[in-house]
Amino acid sequence: MSFISNKEIIEEGDTTILYLSANNLHAIKVLPQIKNKHGESIENVFQTTYGALKVASLIGTKYGSKIQLSRGWAFILYPTPELWTLTLPHRTQIIYTPDISVIILQLEIKPGSFVLESGTGSGSLTHALARTVQPNGTVRTFDFHETRFNIAKEEFEEHGISNVVTVSHRDVCNDGFGEDVDGMADAVFLDLPHPWLVVKHACKAMKPEGGRICSFSPCIEQVQKTCLELRASGFVELTTMECLQRELQVANRTMPVLDLEGDGTKNGDNKQQHSFVGVTYPQSMPGHTGYLTFATLPPQWSRSVVCGAS
Numbered sequence: 001m002s003f004i005s006n007k008e009i010i011e012e013g014d015t016t017i018l019y020l021s022a023n024n025l026h027a028i029k030v031l032p033q034i035k036n037k038h039g040e041s042i043e044n045v046f047q048t049t050y051g052a053l054k055v056a057s058l059i060g061t062k063y064g065s066k067i068q069l070s071r072g073w074a075f076i077l078y079p080t081p082e083l084w085t086l087t088l089p090h091r092t093q094i095i096y097t098p099d100i101s102v103i104i105l106q107l108e109i110k111p112g113s114f115v116l117e118s119g120t121g122s123g124s125l126t127h128a129l130a131r132t133v134q135p136n137g138t139v140r141t142f143d144f145h146e147t148r149f150n151i152a153k154e155e156f157e158e159h160g161i162s163n164v165v166t167v168s169h170r171d172v173c174n175d176g177f178g179e180d181v182d183g184m185a186d187a188v189f190l191d192l193p194h195p196w197l198v199v200k201h202a203c204k205a206m207k208p209e210g211g212r213i214c215s216f217s218p219c220i221e222q223v224q225k226t227c228l229e230l231r232a233s234g235f236v237e238l239t240t241m242e243c244l245q246r247e248l249q250v251a252n253r254t255m256p257v258l259d260l261e262g263d264g265t266k267n268g269d270n271k272q273q274h275s276f277v278g279v280t281y282p283q284s285m286p287g288h289t290g291y292l293t294f295a296t297l298p299p300q301w302s303r304s305v306v307c308g309a310s
Contacts, residue, residue, distance in 0.1 A: 002160025003079055004131045010061045010076065015159065017077040017087060020048060027079070027087035032056035050074060079159075081127040091148050092121035095191065095216065098245045099289060100128045106239075106294045107187040107212045109133060116181065116188045116205055117141040118172045118198065120152045125189065130161040139164055140181060144171040176201035183207055190215045195222065196229040203233045203307035208300040215293045223291045234305035235295035242291055248279040 001007065001014045010016060010030055018026045026046070032055065034044045044055040051070030061067065063078040077083060082097050095103070103125065109115055113133045120126060120143035129139045143149045149169040156162045170178070173194055177185075188202040188211070195215040202213055213235065215226050223240055230238055257272040297303075 001079075003081065003084065003127055004134045004161055004164065006078060008062055010058050010063060012059050013158075015079050016058060016063075017079050017083045018046070018048070018053070019075040019077050020050060024049070025083065025087050027084065028053075028055060028058075030055055030058050032059075048074070081124075081131055084127050084159075085124045088122055088124060090122055091151065092119075094122045094124040096124070096289065097128075098243045099216070099292065100125055102241070102243050102292060103189065103214050103216075104128065104132055106292070107189065107214055109187055111135070111137055113137045113186045114181075114184050114207075115139045116177055116185045116202070118177075118190055119143040119145075119192060120148065120167055121191065123152050123155060125191075126152075126156070126165055126167075127159070127161065129189075130164045134161075134164050137164065138166070140177070141165060141167050142170045142172050142177065143167065144169070144173075172201060173197040177205045181205050186211050188213045193222075196225045199226065199229040199233050199235075200307065203235075203297060206297050210297045210299045213295050213297065216290045217293065218288070218290045220291065223293050226293055227295075230293075230295045232305065233297075233307055234303045235297050237296040238293065239295070240291050240293045242288065244285070244288075246285050247282060249282055250277060250279050252276075253278045 001011070012030055012032070014030045016028050016030055018028050028046055031044050033041045036042050046053045046055055048069060050072030053069055058076060061076060063076065065076055066073055067076050085094065085097055088094070109129065109132050111133060114137065115129050115133060117126060117129065117139060118141070120141045126139060126141050133139060143152065146169055149167060153167050156165050156167060173192065182204055184207065185205045186207060188205065190198055192198060195217060217223050217226065227238055252275065254273045254275050257274045
């Protein structure tokens with residue numbers, strides 16, 4: 001299967017999304033048998049709040065179908081980058097869809113783009129980047145942690161995006177992105193503790209025509225250091241933003257209506273009421289995730305600073 005294409009029927013080995021409610025989703029790999037903690041093969045039965053699901057029964061089912069559980073029902077959905085972000089196993093703190101949408105827009109990524117990403121982490125952003133640049137684009141993603149690198153490589157192959165995504169085990173802070181990508185990148189994304197150490201390497205990796213860079217950092221001190229390095233390396237149009245998601249709650253409401261002609265009552269002792277549909281803001285909302293810093297590297301002929309110069 002592939003997260004960046006589509007098909008109608010579930011096959012053995014597919015990764016599917018079990019939708020119970022908007023806040024209760026699960027990623028399930030469709031395998032008839034799994035191994036228990038003793039290494040024995042047993043029937044693959046997935047337990048939910050609405051009962052058990054025999055996973056083998058999904059084979060041959062159409063994606064989007066309503067399926068029966070032992071004490072209720074659910075929907076089985078085709079995996080998308082957005083659904084995967086909500087259900088993936090966390091190996092690191094991940095980037096969520098509101099930030100991902102801003103990143104892709106501001107980096108001006110499109111089909112055919114060559115994008116560098118560091119670090120890979122849990123692969124949330126990587127899946128969205130792969131869908132955006134396909135079929136002829138490339139995502140090169142890097143992680144210094146060997147275990148995370150191995151898991152990500154296996155995951156990308158299972159999800160059918162390895163033809164677009166290449167993952168490498170590399171410390172880009174010290175070693176850069178590699179000579180094989182010098183002058184090739186349209187955009188660079190950094191999610192690192194010390195992104196300012198990678199700015200000079202990102203500058204070297206970008207095309208002579210220039211490109212865009214984004215750094216995701218949770219602390220404003222990281223942003224300050226990165227911006228100083230971006231300026232020193234010849235980047236322009238520096239912008240830092242924070243994406244905060246606030247949802248509106250829709251509800252039926254009533255309010256008393258003033259009766260100027262009568263005694264304030266209608267139908268006996270009941271006051272006149274006006275019913276309407278209104279919206280309110282929730283009492284709490286998701287808080288700070290990180291600051292997104294964007295900058296542009298001008299074309300090589302117009303740069304006043306040599307890349308990486310201090």
